[in-house]
Amino acid sequence: MIVNLAERPGASDPAAVPGAGPQPQTGIGSGISIRDAVKRYGSFAAADHISLDIQPGEFVTLLGPSGSGKTTLLNLLAGFQQLNAGEILVDGKAIHNVPVHKRGFGMVFQSYALFPNMTVAQNVAFPMRMAGLDRATSDRRVHETLEMMRLTDHAQKMPSEMSGGQQQRVAIARSIVMRPRVVLMDEPLSALDRRLRESIQIEIREIHRTIGSTFLFVTHDQSEALTMSDRIAVMDAGKIIQVDTPDEIYRRPRNRFVASFIGESNLVEAEILRREGGALTLRTRTGHQFRAESRDEVTGRNVTVLVRPERLRLHETAMPGSIPAKVRSALFLGEVLRIEVELDSGEVMLVRCPDRAGQVLPDPGSEVHVSWGAEDGWVLA
Amino acid sequence: MTDVPADALMAPRRSLRQRLSDPALLLLPAFAFLAFIYVQPLIDLMMTSVEGEPWYADLARVFSTPLYFDSLIRTMQIALTVALLCALFGYPAALLIQRTRGVTQMLVATAIILPYFIAILIRTYAWMVLLGRNGPINKVAVWLGIFDEPLGLLFNRGAVLLGMTAVLLPIMVLSIYSSLTRVDPALKRAAMANGAGPLAAFWRVLLPLTLPGVGAGFLLVFVQALGFFITPTLLGGPGDMMFAMHITQQADSVTGEGFLQALAVVLLVITLVTVAVAGRLLGFEFIWGGTRAAPAPKPAKAVDRTPRRGLSATVADTVGWPLLRMVSGLQARWGAWTVRLMGGFIVAMLVIPIVVVMIISFSKASYLTFPPPAYSLRWYEKFFSDSNWMDAFWNSLGIACLSAGISVSLGATAAMGIVRSKIKYKSTVMLLLVSPMIVPPVVLGLSLYSLFLKFELVGTYLGLAAAHSIGGIPIVVVIVAAALQGVDRQLEQGAAVHGASPLTVFRTVTLPAIAPGLGAAVFFAFLHSFDELVLTLFLSSPRMKTLPLMLWGDINYQLNPVLAVVSTLEVLLVVGGIILARPVLTRRAGGH
Numbered sequence: 001m002i003v004n005l006a007e008r009p010g011a012s013d014p015a016a017v018p019g020a021g022p023q024p025q026t027g028i029g030s031g032i033s034i035r036d037a038v039k040r041y042g043s044f045a046a047a048d049h050i051s052l053d054i055q056p057g058e059f060v061t062l063l064g065p066s067g068s069g070k071t072t073l074l075n076l077l078a079g080f081q082q083l084n085a086g087e088i089l090v091d092g093k094a095i096h097n098v099p100v101h102k103r104g105f106g107m108v109f110q111s112y113a114l115f116p117n118m119t120v121a122q123n124v125a126f127p128m129r130m131a132g133l134d135r136a137t138s139d140r141r142v143h144e145t146l147e148m149m150r151l152t153d154h155a156q157k158m159p160s161e162m163s164g165g166q167q168q169r170v171a172i173a174r175s176i177v178m179r180p181r182v183v184l185m186d187e188p189l190s191a192l193d194r195r196l197r198e199s200i201q202i203e204i205r206e207i208h209r210t211i212g213s214t215f216l217f218v219t220h221d222q223s224e225a226l227t228m229s230d231r232i233a234v235m236d237a238g239k240i241i242q243v244d245t246p247d248e249i250y251r252r253p254r255n256r257f258v259a260s261f262i263g264e265s266n267l268v269e270a271e272i273l274r275r276e277g278g279a280l281t282l283r284t285r286t287g288h289q290f291r292a293e294s295r296d297e298v299t300g301r302n303v304t305v306l307v308r309p310e311r312l313r314l315h316e317t318a319m320p321g322s323i324p325a326k327v328r329s330a331l332f333l334g335e336v337l338r339i340e341v342e343l344d345s346g347e348v349m350l351v352r353c354p355d356r357a358g359q360v361l362p363d364p365g366s367e368v369h370v371s372w373g374a375e376d377g378w379v380l381a
Numbered sequence: 382m383t384d385v386p387a388d389a390l391m392a393p394r395r396s397l398r399q400r401l402s403d404p405a406l407l408l409l410p411a412f413a414f415l416a417f418i419y420v421q422p423l424i425d426l427m428m429t430s431v432e433g434e435p436w437y438a439d440l441a442r443v444f445s446t447p448l449y450f451d452s453l454i455r456t457m458q459i460a461l462t463v464a465l466l467c468a469l470f471g472y473p474a475a476l477l478i479q480r481t482r483g484v485t486q487m488l489v490a491t492a493i494i495l496p497y498f499i500a501i502l503i504r505t506y507a508w509m510v511l512l513g514r515n516g517p518i519n520k521v522a523v524w525l526g527i528f529d530e531p532l533g534l535l536f537n538r539g540a541v542l543l544g545m546t547a548v549l550l551p552i553m554v555l556s557i558y559s560s561l562t563r564v565d566p567a568l569k570r571a572a573m574a575n576g577a578g579p580l581a582a583f584w585r586v587l588l589p590l591t592l593p594g595v596g597a598g599f600l601l602v603f604v605q606a607l608g609f610f611i612t613p614t615l616l617g618g619p620g621d622m623m624f625a626m627h628i629t630q631q632a633d634s635v636t637g638e639g640f641l642q643a644l645a646v647v648l649l650v651i652t653l654v655t656v657a658v659a660g661r662l663l664g665f666e667f668i669w670g671g672t673r674a675a676p677a678p679k680p681a682k683a684v685d686r687t688p689r690r691g692l693s694a695t696v697a698d699t700v701g702w703p704l705l706r707m708v709s710g711l712q713a714r715w716g717a718w719t720v721r722l723m724g725g726f727i728v729a730m731l732v733i734p735i736v737v738v739m740i741i742s743f744s745k746a747s748y749l750t751f752p753p754p755a756y757s758l759r760w761y762e763k764f765f766s767d768s769n770w771m772d773a774f775w776n777s778l779g780i781a782c783l784s785a786g787i788s789v790s791l792g793a794t795a796a797m798g799i800v801r802s803k804i805k806y807k808s809t810v811m812l813l814l815v816s817p818m819i820v821p822p823v824v825l826g827l828s829l830y831s832l833f834l835k836f837e838l839v840g841t842y843l844g845l846a847a848a849h850s851i852g853g854i855p856i857v858v859v860i861v862a863a864a865l866q867g868v869d870r871q872l873e874q875g876a877a878v879h880g881a882s883p884l885t886v887f888r889t890v891t892l893p894a895i896a897p898g899l900g901a902a903v904f905f906a907f908l909h910s911f912d913e914l915v916l917t918l919f920l921s922s923p924r925m926k927t928l929p930l931m932l933w934g935d936i937n938y939q940l941n942p943v944l945a946v947v948s949t950l951e952v953l954l955v956v957g958g959i960i961l962a963r964p965v966l967t968r969r970a971g972g973h
């Protein structure tokens with residue numbers, strides 16, 4: 001079955017094109033449903049039975065280490081690669097028979113991929129020329145989109161005359177000029193320096209709000225994923241490990257991989273003593289008892305408990321439930337102190353405490369006591 | 382003058398030492414050699430051409446004699462047609478190399494590049510075999526009932542165009558392929574993601590971006606074709622005389638001093654003007670397949686709102702685009718199949734002649750016919766037992782070794798000088814060093830002839846080897862300079878910091894790094910001399926036959942299977958060399 005995605009409601013309707021102002025446009029984003037998608041290169045599965053449902057207008061980020069299959073999944077969606085098994089539905093329709101250029105998605109590449117033989121304006125006008133829109137409509141939309149990206153002054157420049165950040169903004173303009181129902185971005189910011197990256201992150205979020213398309217964004221940078229996404233899909237070795245909102249991913253990671261890939265983490269091996277619903281009482285190998293929360297599905301006696309460094313507290317004297325430790329190193333990072341302590345068991349824990357008046361950096365080797373609250377520990381499945 | 386300050390005495394001594402260790406000095410040997418054997422004879426040639434009374438008398442005669450003037454026009458027409466045909470067929474072939482993967486890619490690339498290293502004489506001979514009355518094409522056509530009886534397919538304009546296109550095609554394919562590899566693959570994806578079908582992506586993005594490569598290939602082919610001599614002589618009829626052929630003919634029937642030179646000067650000037658114009662447009666790097674440094678960004682005019690549109694863009698929009706939209710209803714697979722079919726056809730055109738010749742070399746028949754009625758090694762026995770052939774073989778081997786030695790010692794030092802010195806006008810120096818690549822060999826041969834007479838070098842090993850080195854040096858310079866540019870300077874600096882003397886640094890760091898490049902340079906310089914025919918025609922004596930000379934004589938006299946034996950041996954030599962040189966070649970292809 002061939003679905004003609006070129007006929008997009010809203011896309012060809014000039015009234016649906018927002019002006020320069022951030023008027024929220026909702027309803028043009030497509031729902032995407034990836035079902036049991038498999039992509040193999042030889043015997044190696046780059047996408048290994050992936051299922052993911054994305055709501056219309058949602059901003060979803062694929063996050064994972066390099067080689068985890070993020071680009072593969074995005075390329076499957078864009079149509080550069082064909083599924084070996086499973087299916088991908090866009091607005092409920094399978095798209096595997098639709099060729100790339102008829103899918104009507106917007107796409108931004110890490111290398112910008114601006115056509116070097118065309119001016120900025122011609123680059124942005126490219127999708128409309130391909131769609132056969134008339135000159136007047138095309139010119140108007142190019143103008144609007146360049147204005148939105150604050151690129152109007154650069155319209156007649158060649159891509160090679162612009163900085164990396166400007167080029168990527170042109171690429172973004174090109175990807176949204178048709179107001180596509182789905183915008184795909186593959187590590188669009190990883191070639192830029194940090195400050196530029198942060199400002200364009202905000203810009204992309206704003207565009208998302210303005211045009212209301214469904215965004216699928218790929219990054220290996222966890223902080224980028226945390227700040228930008230409605231939901232994050234964490235990938236590893238061709239599989240999606242967890243899909244959740246950024247705070248859920250950070251606070252309640254499903255397993256060790258997610259816990260250590262996102263943010264810094266202390267992982268404590270412990271044995272379950274008592275279980276009351278999601279609240280557990282546990283004991284460390286050195287015999288210290290503490291409490292932590294868990295998903296209900298946690299089974300078995302021996303588990304790993306995640307405690308984020310900023311949830312740990314350091315005391316000069318022993319407190320109820322605290323564990324004695326020795327300071328290994330202490331660094332002043334500005335807004336926080338980063339202190340590494342070693343427990344008697346030999347486990348090393350990382351502590352981050354906010355910089356407060358009167359606080360002094362503890363000397364390496366000094367005796368301290370570490371503690372955390374019942375709601376600060378999270379039992380990994 | 383006794384009271385000269387001490388440091389004034391010291392200063393010149395230090396600067397002399399510094400000057401002596403300047404890498405730019407490494408350019409001197411090659412320059413001296415080329416000045417003597419290349420530049421000076423060409424200047425002499427030009428001077429002789431204007432010795433008439435008035436000075437332009439001989440030049441004017443070239444243009445006022447219909448025979449020569451018509452031939453000049455014909456030569457330009459043929460060269461232009463061949464360049465167009467090469468572009469037309471070369472593009473799909475280059476695309477095919479780029480689109481295939483793995484073993485297929487290696488096979489396709491080898492099939493296209495291998496013929497490039499096989500002597501033009503041999504490839505032309507293969508086409509004579511293929512097109513001959515007893516050749517496979519006639520056989521197949523008669524068998525299929527297309528012809529009633531074998532036709533004379535040789536000695537006409539079509540055969541010349543076909544042969545020259547086949548011979549020059551690899552240059553075009555390499556030029557286009559190298560520009561294809563420089564296009565960011567993401568651009569094609571970007572075009573497709575933005576709604577461009579495969580055809581539109583090609584027309585709007587890939588073609589415009591590779592146009593410089595097409596242009597460079599076009600000009601290289603055109604310039605080479607202008608001076609072509611071997612192929613039109615062997616495949617053409619009386620009505621297909623190309624300009625270079627007049628020069629050799631006139632040289633045989635010694636006419637008035639000056640006129641011959643005038644003919645050569647006309648050919649040279651046309652060639653140089655073409656190259657100069659092309660160099661202005663594309664950068665002179667196109668001659669040696671280099672890439673132009675990124676052009677300085679043009680100052681942006683923010684106020685200027687009219688889109689910049691060149692002529693080509695306008696043509697593309699008004700003519701090409703509507704056409705494309707008409708055929709855009711075609712399945713996307715058509716594009717892929719066009720590339721495969723056309724590319725496959727090109728590969729076949731390049732490979733089949735060579736394969737046919739190799740098969741014929743094992744023929745039992747005493748005349749050329751395909752397929753051979755029976756197989757034997759009798760022609761191999763004949764080749765190895767015939768003292769004429771063997772003498773020629775040893776002569777060629779000796780000359781080629783000597784020439785490779787000269788080319789590599791002069792070329793490699795010059796490459797070192799050009800890469801490592803801080804001289805200004807590096808590209809001008811490079812241009813001078815590689816310029817022998819574009820001077821028509823016929824012109825070079827003629828200019829060298831009087832020099833060789835004067836110094837009694839005609840028909841000597843040294844003389845021929847030196848003459849062949851004129852073309853060998855550019856090959857070496859290009860390869861070794863590329864290899865040197867790939868050497869990590871920090872490694873050398875690291876070695877120096879840890880106490881290695883410059884010579885030790887060169888021996889322990891630089892030399893191993895460029896060794897593969899040097900090896901390839903030796904091989905290709907050897908091959909250049911081993912295959913050289915045109916200069917040798919001018920500069921050898923009846924007692925001094927080289928293998929190409931023997932081949933040439935036999936081809937003109939009678940087509941026999943011994944020629945196929947020599948061709949097969951040459952193919953084996955080239956294949957062997959390429960297998961040895963492959964690491965370098967693949968690095969060069971992938972690294973830029």
Ligand SMILES: Nc1ncnc2c1ncn2[C@@H]1O[C@H](COP(=O)(O)OP(=O)(O)O)[C@@H](O)[C@H]1O
Nearest residue numbers: 041045046064065066067068069070071072073
């Ligand atoms: N064309 C290909 N052929 C073979 N293996 C591939 C190909 N493309 C990607 N891979 C492999 O698939 C895995 C996932 O790659 P990719 O999707 O690019 O990862 P990511 O974008 O997360 O870094 C990697 O191990 C990569 O080596």
Ligand SMILES: [Mg+2]
Nearest residue numbers: 070071072187
């Ligand atoms: Mg990737």
